[in-house]
Amino acid sequence: MLSYDDAIARILAQISPSTPVSVPILQSLGHTLAEDIHTQSPLPPFDNSAMDGYAVVGADAGNASVETPVALALLDTIAAGGDVAVRVTPGHAAPIMTGAPMPAGADTVVPVEDTKRVGDGVWVLEGAAPGQFVRKAGEDAPAGTLVVEKGSAIRAAEVGMFAAAGRAAALVYRRPRVGVISTGDELAEPGAVLGAAQIYNSNSYAVAAQVLEAGAEVAVRVHARDTFSDLRAAFDACADCDVILTTGGVSVGEFDFVKAVVEERGSVEFWRVAIRPGKPFVFGRCGQALLFGLPGNPVSAMVTFELFVRPALRQLLGAANPMRKIETAVLTEDVAHETGRRDFQRAVVTESVDELRVRATGRQGSGMLRSMVLANALMIVPEEVAGVQSGDTISVIRLSS
Numbered sequence: 001m002l003s004y005d006d007a008i009a010r011i012l013a014q015i016s017p018s019t020p021v022s023v024p025i026l027q028s029l030g031h032t033l034a035e036d037i038h039t040q041s042p043l044p045p046f047d048n049s050a051m052d053g054y055a056v057v058g059a060d061a062g063n064a065s066v067e068t069p070v071a072l073a074l075l076d077t078i079a080a081g082g083d084v085a086v087r088v089t090p091g092h093a094a095p096i097m098t099g100a101p102m103p104a105g106a107d108t109v110v111p112v113e114d115t116k117r118v119g120d121g122v123w124v125l126e127g128a129a130p131g132q133f134v135r136k137a138g139e140d141a142p143a144g145t146l147v148v149e150k151g152s153a154i155r156a157a158e159v160g161m162f163a164a165a166g167r168a169a170a171l172v173y174r175r176p177r178v179g180v181i182s183t184g185d186e187l188a189e190p191g192a193v194l195g196a197a198q199i200y201n202s203n204s205y206a207v208a209a210q211v212l213e214a215g216a217e218v219a220v221r222v223h224a225r226d227t228f229s230d231l232r233a234a235f236d237a238c239a240d241c242d243v244i245l246t247t248g249g250v251s252v253g254e255f256d257f258v259k260a261v262v263e264e265r266g267s268v269e270f271w272r273v274a275i276r277p278g279k280p281f282v283f284g285r286c287g288q289a290l291l292f293g294l295p296g297n298p299v300s301a302m303v304t305f306e307l308f309v310r311p312a313l314r315q316l317l318g319a320a321n322p323m324r325k326i327e328t329a330v331l332t333e334d335v336a337h338e339t340g341r342r343d344f345q346r347a348v349v350t351e352s353v354d355e356l357r358v359r360a361t362g363r364q365g366s367g368m369l370r371s372m373v374l375a376n377a378l379m380i381v382p383e384e385v386a387g388v389q390s391g392d393t394i395s396v397i398r399l400s401s
């Protein structure tokens with residue numbers, strides 16, 4: 001059976017980032033940048049005051065003190081965004097607000113707190129270092145600086161920098177359009193009354209939520225009964241999708257039709273991976289779309305999404321490293337393991353002063369969705385290991401986005 005490492009390598013080898021699109025900068029949040037962003041003008045664009053105070057000639061105020069105040073004559077006030085026609089000469093001070101352009105002749109700002117208004121002039125009561133409280137043009141970034149690099153993850157700071165650089169839109173990798181097909185005659189929609197032998201369709205929602213968490217778009221979400229015709233119709237509904245996810249119908253049951261329909265529409269590239277949960281996972285192609293057939297057990301569906309689909313979506317989204325970080329944690333209990341498959345147990349990781357600690361969430365049945373709700377990580381028990389003991393270190397993948 002294919003190993004996890006070989007399976008994910010085969011998937012990622014086929015995926016390159018999706019076509020870049022231009023979006024208004026606020027919508028770029030959470031995307032990967034598909035171009036370099038340079039400043040057009042210096043940042044800030046002009047010398048300006050860092051304080052509310054007085055713009056002066058530095059040499060005037062250097063020796064001021066409470067005992068020997070320096071009296072200066074007042075000029076017009078300069079507001080942020082205001083007039084720049086004022087010219088400061090020795091013996092004069094222009095009231096200036098934070099962010100206002102430095103007037104010609106002045107090179108220093110004395111903060112209001114270090115002054116006192118006396119008559120129609122101002123006294124400087126504190127020695128000012130020449131050049132103090134002036135923010136120089138380009139001190140954040142000169143014109144032409146590469147301020148956000150292609151491939152960067154766009155956070156709030158990057159959105160702010162696009163705006164500061166004067167950009168209203170930015171090129172990002174397009175969100176993949178994902179179709180989610182749940183299968184099974186036993187499924188009822190949440191909100192409906194359950195019939196005999198029915199359960200609520202949780203996979204459709206859990207997996208769609210994982211798609212959104214990964215930064216992709218849920219373009220279609222449909223349910224198919226366990227018939228060829230219903231499943232074909234569901235695939236038809238996903239004709240425009242970049243990625244199709246199915247849940248259920250990939251095992252060896254008499255109504256497991258997913259692989260057959262995929263073969264009809266494209267090809268199955270592999271079926272079954274040596275992992276637990278999620279062994280019957282399918283990867284294939286349907287026309288232009290990548291096809292991921294997730295096993296129906298709710299935990300298997302979510303774990304195989306995490307292991308195969310999330311990295312694929314992150315790679316389509318242009319992420320530099322589509323895989324989550326693997327960390328090491330110290331086990332706080334013994335964990336049994338049957339050799340042969342790599343086990344991804346639902347786990348709780350806690351941070352202690354100098355290490356991470358980990359324990360399983362409890363019972364690990366692949367139908368037990370609570371094991372996912374309780375988990376903040378997956379812990380990886382290697383194929384060949386018969387069991388791990390309290391105190392051993394083990395690899396973990398933390399699941400928070």
Ligand SMILES: Nc1nc2c(c(=O)[nH]1)N[C@H]1C(S)=C(S)[C@@H](COP(=O)(O)OP(=O)(O)OC[C@H]3O[C@@H](n4cnc5c(N)ncnc54)[C@H](O)[C@@H]3O)O[C@H]1N2
Nearest residue numbers: 182184200201202203204248249250251256295296297300
């Ligand atoms: N003889 C064998 N039987 C099974 C094997 C096997 O190797 N030999 N593998 C088991 C494993 S492991 C898994 S995982 C499942 C995968 O089966 P399918 O992908 O075909 O899924 P279904 O049979 O359709 O459903 C399995 C299980 O999950 C429930 N389910 C399905 N869809 C949903 C949904 N949308 N929301 C909530 N729950 C769902 C379904 O009711 C079943 O209980 O096969 C094992 N069998």
Ligand code: MOO
Nearest residue numbers: 277278279300366
């Ligand atoms: O994929 Mo099954 O996950 O081992 O229940």
